Amino acid sequence: MVARRYNRKLMVSxxxxxxxxxxxxxxxxxxxxxxxxxxxxxxxxxLGGTMAAASRGxxxxxxxxxxxxxxxxxxxxxxxxxxxxxxGMGYSRNTLVSGTADxxxxxxxxxxxxxxxxxxLNAKKPVYGxxxxxxxxxxxxxxxxxxxxxxxxxxx
Amino acid sequence: MVARRYNRKLMVSxxxxxxxxxxxxxxxxxxxxxxxxxxxxxxxxxLGGTMAAASRGxxxxxxxxxxxxxxxxxxxxxxxxxxxxxxGMGYSRNTLVSGTADxxxxxxxxxxxxxxxxxxLNAKKPVYGxxxxxxxxxxxxxxxxxxxxxxxxxxx
Amino acid sequence: MVARRYNRKLMVSxxxxxxxxxxxxxxxxxxxxxxxxxxxxxxxxxLGGTMAAASRGxxxxxxxxxxxxxxxxxxxxxxxxxxxxxxGMGYSRNTLVSGTADxxxxxxxxxxxxxxxxxxLNAKKPVYGxxxxxxxxxxxxxxxxxxxxxxxxxxx
Amino acid sequence: MVARRYNRKLMVSxxxxxxxxxxxxxxxxxxxxxxxxxxxxxxxxxLGGTMAAASRGxxxxxxxxxxxxxxxxxxxxxxxxxxxxxxGMGYSRNTLVSGTADxxxxxxxxxxxxxxxxxxLNAKKPVYGxxxxxxxxxxxxxxxxxxxxxxxxxxx
Numbered sequence: 001m002v003a004r005r006y007n008r009k010l011m012v013s014x015x016x017x018x019x020x021x022x023x024x025x026x027x028x029x030x031x032x033x034x035x036x037x038x039x040x041x042x043x044x045x046x047l048g049g050t051m052a053a054a055s056r057g058x059x060x061x062x063x064x065x066x067x068x069x070x071x072x073x074x075x076x077x078x079x080x081x082x083x084x085x086x087x088g089m090g091y092s093r094n095t096l097v098s099g100t101a102d103x104x105x106x107x108x109x110x111x112x113x114x115x116x117x118x119x120x121l122n123a124k125k126p127v128y129g130x131x132x133x134x135x136x137x138x139x140x141x142x143x144x145x146x147x148x149x150x151x152x153x154x155x156x
Numbered sequence: 157m158v159a160r161r162y163n164r165k166l167m168v169s170x171x172x173x174x175x176x177x178x179x180x181x182x183x184x185x186x187x188x189x190x191x192x193x194x195x196x197x198x199x200x201x202x203l204g205g206t207m208a209a210a211s212r213g214x215x216x217x218x219x220x221x222x223x224x225x226x227x228x229x230x231x232x233x234x235x236x237x238x239x240x241x242x243x244g245m246g247y248s249r250n251t252l253v254s255g256t257a258d259x260x261x262x263x264x265x266x267x268x269x270x271x272x273x274x275x276x277l278n279a280k281k282p283v284y285g286x287x288x289x290x291x292x293x294x295x296x297x298x299x300x301x302x303x304x305x306x307x308x309x310x311x312x
Numbered sequence: 313m314v315a316r317r318y319n320r321k322l323m324v325s326x327x328x329x330x331x332x333x334x335x336x337x338x339x340x341x342x343x344x345x346x347x348x349x350x351x352x353x354x355x356x357x358x359l360g361g362t363m364a365a366a367s368r369g370x371x372x373x374x375x376x377x378x379x380x381x382x383x384x385x386x387x388x389x390x391x392x393x394x395x396x397x398x399x400g401m402g403y404s405r406n407t408l409v410s411g412t413a414d415x416x417x418x419x420x421x422x423x424x425x426x427x428x429x430x431x432x433l434n435a436k437k438p439v440y441g442x443x444x445x446x447x448x449x450x451x452x453x454x455x456x457x458x459x460x461x462x463x464x465x466x467x468x
Numbered sequence: 469m470v471a472r473r474y475n476r477k478l479m480v481s482x483x484x485x486x487x488x489x490x491x492x493x494x495x496x497x498x499x500x501x502x503x504x505x506x507x508x509x510x511x512x513x514x515l516g517g518t519m520a521a522a523s524r525g526x527x528x529x530x531x532x533x534x535x536x537x538x539x540x541x542x543x544x545x546x547x548x549x550x551x552x553x554x555x556g557m558g559y560s561r562n563t564l565v566s567g568t569a570d571x572x573x574x575x576x577x578x579x580x581x582x583x584x585x586x587x588x589l590n591a592k593k594p595v596y597g598x599x600x601x602x603x604x605x606x607x608x609x610x611x612x613x614x615x616x617x618x619x620x621x622x623x624x
Contacts, residue, residue, distance in 0.1 A: 008230070009239050041239055064220075066239065072255060072279065072402065074164070083165050083197055083222065085241060086255045090384065090400035091590060092563040095583075099228060099242045111590035114603070118583035122559060123228065135582070228558065244558035246540065247434060248407040251427075267434035270447070271407075274427035278403060291426070320542070321551050353551055376532075378551065384567060384591065386476070395477050395509055395534065397553060398567045411540060411554045435540065 009064070010040040010155055013097050015116040016050030016107030016132070024108050027130055028053035030144045031105055036063025038151040043068065045097050045116075046077040046084060050107045055080035068096050095119050103154060105147065106132040126150075165220070166196040166311055169253050171272040172206030172263030172288070180264050183286055184209035186300045187261055192219025194307040199224065201253050202233040202240060206263045211236035224252050251275050259310060261303065262288040282306075321376070322352040322467055325409050327428040328362030328419030328444070336420050339442055340365035342456045343417055348375025350463040355380065357409050357428075358389040358396060362419045367392035380408050407431050415466060417459065418444040438462075477532070478508040478623055481565050483584040484518030484575030484600070492576050495598055496521035498612045499573055504531025506619040511536065513565050513584075514545040514552060518575045523548035536564050563587050571622060573615065574600040594618075 012035045016028060032054035035042045042058040044051040046067020055065045059080045067081035072088040087093040094112060098104060098120035106117050106129040113132065120127045121137045128147060129138040141147055168191045172184060188210035191198045198214040200207040202223020211221045215236045223237035228244040243249040250268060254260060254276040262273050262285040269288065276283045277293045284303060285294040297303055324347045328340060344366035347354045354370040356363040358379020367377045371392045379393035384400040399405040406424060410416060410432040418429050418441040425444065432439045433449045440459060441450040453459055480503045484496060500522035503510045510526040512519040514535020523533045527548045535549035540556040555561040562580060566572060566588040574585050574597040581600065588595045589605045596615060597606040609615055 007235075008233075008237065011239065064239070066222075066241075068241070077164075079163075081164065083167065083220070083239075084256070085222075085224070085252065087252055087404075088255055088402035089252075089404055089560075090402070090563075091587060092399075092401055092560050094587075095558075095560040095563070096241065096243055096245075099244055100240070111586045111605075115583050115586035115590060118579045118586055119559060119562075122579035122583060137579075243560075245560055246407075246556035246558070247431060248404050248555075248557055250431075251402075251404040251407070267430045267449075271427050271430035271434060274423045274430055275403060275406075278423035278427060293423075319547075320545075320549065323551065376551070378534075378553075380553070389476075391475075393476065395479065395532070395551075396568070397534075397536070397564065399564055400567055401564075408553065408555055408557075411556055412552070 010102050010151070011043050011100055012040045012103045012105060012151065013043040013101035014051065014054040014105045014107065015044070015097060015109065015113050017109035017113055018047045018049040018051065020049045020053070020108065024050060024131070025053045028107055029057035031107070031130070031147060032057025033061045034144050034148045034151065036061030038148060038155060039063070040151055040155070041066060043097060043100055045069065045093065046081050048078055050109065052078035052080060068093050068100070091115070098125065099123055101125055103150065104128070105130070106138060108132050166258050166307070167199050167256055168196045168259045168261060168307065169199040169257035170207065170210040170261045170263065171200070171253060171265065171269050173265035173269060174203045174205040174207065176205040176209070176264065180206060180287070181209045184263055185213035187263070187286070187303060188213025189217045190300050190304050190307065192217030194304060194311060195219070196307055196311070197222060199253060199256055201225065201249065202237050204234055206265065208234035208236060224249050224256070247271070254281065255279055257281055259306065260284065261286070262294060264288050322414050322463070323355050323412055324352045324415045324417060324463065325355040325413035326363065326366040326417045326419065327356070327409060327421065327425050329421035329425055330359045330361040330363065332361040332365070332420065336362060337365040340419055341369035343419070343442070343459060344369025345373045346456050346460045346463065348373030350460060350467060351375070352463055352467070353378060355409060355412055357381065357405065358393050360390055362421065364390035364392060380405050380412070403427070410437065411435055413437055415462065416440070417442070418450060420444050478570050478619070479511050479568055480508045480571045480573060480619065481511040481569035482519065482522040482573045482575065483512070483565060483577065483581050485577035485581055486515045486517040486519060488517045488521070488576065492518060492599070493521045496575055497525035499575070499598070499615060500525025501529045502612050502616045502619065504529030506616060506623060507531070508619055508623070509534060511565060511568055513537065513561065514549050516546055518577065520546035520548060536561050536568070559583070566593065567591055569593055571618065572596070573598070574606060576600050
């Protein structure tokens with residue numbers, strides 16, 4: 001159970017590549033939908049690919065969506081981001097995406113995603129993976145239903 | 157008029173000291189209330205003093221409140237923060253508080269507040285001040301009603 | 313007297329605008345020369361204007377010069393920088409320029425310089441100013457000879 | 469061949485754990501010694517374990533040593549660091565250690581080291597590994613002599 005204060009929203013960071021296949025896109029969108037349906041806030045790096053798909057899923061389920069973008073221009077964020085945190089910090093913003101999470105969901109991605117997984121594990125965050133880097137400490141999920149169960153347990 | 161995309165929330169950063177007098181606290185709270193009533197998101201450094209007072213005012217008006225905190229522990233955030241962005245970046249997080257804003261409201265504070273004013277002006281953000289540092293570029297306000305008018309103009 | 317360990321170099325950060333007048337350029341260069349002659353390391357934001365002039369003065373006096381640049385490309389640094397720290401953090405790197413200093417010398421500049429002054433004062437660094445922002449806590453100098461005396465006292 | 473300007477020092481970042489075995493310590497120290505002997509600047513995260521051992525080796529060979537530390541207190545740096553960059557940014561400073569490098573040498577370490585490897589590969593830096601994480605893109609070395617050859621090729 002992730003500790004948090006009364007009345008504070010559960011924050012779930014979705015990390016993954018800014019380009020993705022069609023099946024990865026569908027997976028990301030369903031992850032986002034579950035996050036929205038369960039009343040958590042979806043946090044991502046705010047750009048395209050898996051980030052946009054997850055954000056879209058969450059918004060369509062009525063959830064709140066934060067994008068922590070590398071640049072200073074809010075127009076860089078995908079259209080589904082509701083609240084843009086502009087950092088101007090480039091890839092260093094990856095540490096914020098991981099650090100802000102109560103729970104991390106890792107999707108397929110390249111070295112940027114790997115850096116976020118490493119930061120999350122270093123910060124002792126629970127990291128759940130769908131088809132992502134095989135790093136000790138990442139808990140593999142095979143179905144978004146499992147994710148829903150995890151979110152419910154942490155919401156209570 | 158501050159540019160933003162359809163369906164993206166207006167972000168108003170409130171910067172000011174982590175300790176404050178009773179009258180400064182009341183001012184901060186009324187600033188936060190106006191932000192919440194006008195449907196904008198209040199962003200602050202997430203700690204005490206003016207940040208807590210403004211966050212409280214916004215929450216009580218039903219608004220969304222983000223706190224971008226210097227540390228990695230969400231318990232450092234004041235109790236009115238709904239969504240905590242943990243940075244672990246110390247005072248460097250000040251640049252994010254200013255950078256994320258569509259509009260900045262500067263309240264009384266010390267050097268930390270001055271750094272946020274400087275970053276906001278450097279990034280060409282509109283900065284409105286209530287009894288804060290007298291820096292060229294800061295537009296002085298004498299009443300929260302003026303702030304309400306500014307928010308309405310930017311919301312449309 | 314600034315505390316530091318044996319065998320560790322005194323670090324002097326020179327902050328100031330990336331464009332400057334001819335007399336400001338001369339002042340910056342003589343500041344850099346004194347830093348180099350006294351065996352301290354000159355730290356700056358690594359770009360042009362006062363930063364380049366100070367770096368040049370220091371290099372010509374045989375000193376070490378670090379530039380902490382906003383981008384990720386070392387070619388952004390001025391040609392007098394010997395060791396480039398690339399941050400990719402944009403203006404957030406200003407906090408590092410101030411934070412790394414044992415002593416800060418502030419030259420004329422705009423809001424970026426103001427942010428560095430504010431960060432330095434916030435971090436309780438000694439800040440000496442030549443014709444820069446008039447902020448309480450900045451100790452005004454009228455001559456580089458005064459700076460030499462300050463560096464010598466801190467070197468011992 | 470890594471591009472750099474005339475008269476600019478080659479920067480070699482050594483990344484690895486803050487605790488290490490005796491044989492890892494010896495390896496780190498010999499890596500540092502080669503860096504110093506070849507006239508490059510050794511950059512690390514500035515703390516203990518492999519960072520201290522590599523810094524010691526470099527200093528003993530007469531080389532320059534920079535430590536980019538997570539905190540704001542220079543006393544956190546190991547005693548072999550000659551120039552301390554204080555960031556106050558916590559683990560986000562890992563991106564600077566990787567980003568500043570012309571060449572990265574990865575030693576054994578945990579998730580922090582993995583994050584630095586990921587950032588370095590993401591930034592397309594050449595990464596050479598001694599007994600570290602097995603990530604595609606890391607070029608394994610078995611002997612410090614190979615490292616010496618690589619540094620010489622890049623120095624010319």
